Amino acid sequence: MTYKVTEARYRFAEDGEIPPGRVVTIIDEPGVTTVVVRPGHATSAFLAAIQREQTSMLALAEWVRLEDTAEATHHPERLIEATWRLEPDLPTGILCMPLEEPGRHTWLIRPGEASEDLVREMSDMLTQLVRSGVWVQRWTDSDTRTGI
Numbered sequence: 001m002t003y004k005v006t007e008a009r010y011r012f013a014e015d016g017e018i019p020p021g022r023v024v025t026i027i028d029e030p031g032v033t034t035v036v037v038r039p040g041h042a043t044s045a046f047l048a049a050i051q052r053e054q055t056s057m058l059a060l061a062e063w064v065r066l067e068d069t070a071e072a073t074h075h076p077e078r079l080i081e082a083t084w085r086l087e088p089d090l091p092t093g094i095l096c097m098p099l100e101e102p103g104r105h106t107w108l109i110r111p112g113e114a115s116e117d118l119v120r121e122m123s124d125m126l127t128q129l130v131r132s133g134v135w136v137q138r139w140t141d142s143d144t145r146t147g148i
Contacts, residue, residue, distance in 0.1 A: 005030075006031055009033070054107075
């Protein structure tokens with residue numbers, strides 16, 4: 001299924017919503033990705049900041065999930081790694097910021113805003129998510145290779 005992802009939602013989990021031994025789950029649906037975090041593993045301010053930043057980025061960059069075909073698998077703008085990383089040298093007042101490189105997307109996060117367990121699990125889950133489908137970023141309207 002091909003679809004655009006234009007919104008990210010981040011929220012704290014309710015009782016029983018996350019499997020035991022885990023601190024996060026991701027609900028991936030056409031148009032929106034929801035990240036559900038076990039309380040105590042992130043600050044409210046961080047969840048609000050990353051939701052705002054990621055939704056803005058998704059809307060502008062037009063992230064698209066393509067059908068898993070041989071042609072799409074070799075798309076030159078395919079995302080193959082998505083991670084979170086604790087970064088102590090973020091500018092004052094910045095809780096998180098994206099770092100884009102060819103084939104890779106990393107969220108830099110101020111230490112204390114997210115637990116090491118959350119960062120590790122999100123990195124594993126996001127990379128698995130982008131590798132289980134074919135995710136690309138369509139940076140301009142003239143990029144018609146995605147077909148949508």
